[in-house]
Amino acid sequence: MKLIIATPSPFARKVRVILREKAIHCEEIIDVPWNKDTITKGLNPLGKIPILIKDGIEPIFDSKNIIKYLEQINPEPSFYPESRSKKLKASLLETAADGICDAVVLIFLEKSRSQNLRSKAWIDRQKEKIYTGTQYLSDNLLTNKYFVDDHFTIADVAAFCCLEYLDLRLPEFDWRNEHSNLENFWQEHQSRHSFLQTKPTTQVIEPMSE
Ligand SMILES: N[C@@H](CCC(=O)N[C@@H](CS)C(=O)NCC(=O)O)C(=O)O
Secondary structure (H helix, E strand, O other), rough: OEEEOOOOOHHHHHHHHHHHHHHOOOOEEEOOOOOOOOOOOOOOOOOOEEEEEOOOOEEEEEEEEEEHHHHHHHHOOOOOOOOOOHHHHHHHHHHHHHHHHHHHHHHHHHOOHHHHHHHHHHHHHHHHHHHHHHHHHHHOOOOOOOOOOOOOHHHHHHHHHHHHHHHOOOOOOHHHOHHHHHHHHHHHHHHHHHHHHOOOOOOOOOOOOO
């Protein structure tokens, strides 16, 4: 089994964390999906990572689909709660954390365009999503150790990956100071092996043609 990743990607990181937590061996292949020679072509019609490649089945793209598949082939430990309402809560939190990351990616790309083409209104629109999304995470965590129930779920994985992605790409947003409960959550989980082994790092990407 192979997983195509990019080293900064919070979406790939969610999958990488789950692989480690479930002790599933999987080779990780590093790609730069923004570059012309990306290996995503022919594997994901959307040209995005992460993509899981396994003999005998078609490539699985999108982190949520990959994690669902990993849950099927290796159910323990499970990252989605049993109860319908808690499962929904965990999924909503995952989507909020992913959505924050989507907005961060859009700002990063906008800032990589030449100065005269950048839209401040567009950047501000994405920042608003980041702030309201982070507020949502904070409001749902309260002073708990885990987002849902008393278990480590996909919500915790997605939120943690999201927060460290903010550190990497939007360090000017001081979420630790704004939301002390998220900072406590980060402190609580930051020494987990699956997180330490998958810390995000930047990649050099080709300049985009205007
Ligand atoms: N919803 C997707 C998002 C994946 C995504 O946005 N990946 C980015 C890297 S962080 C990508 O490959 N972008 C390349 C592109 O949009 O061309 C998931 O959860 O897997």
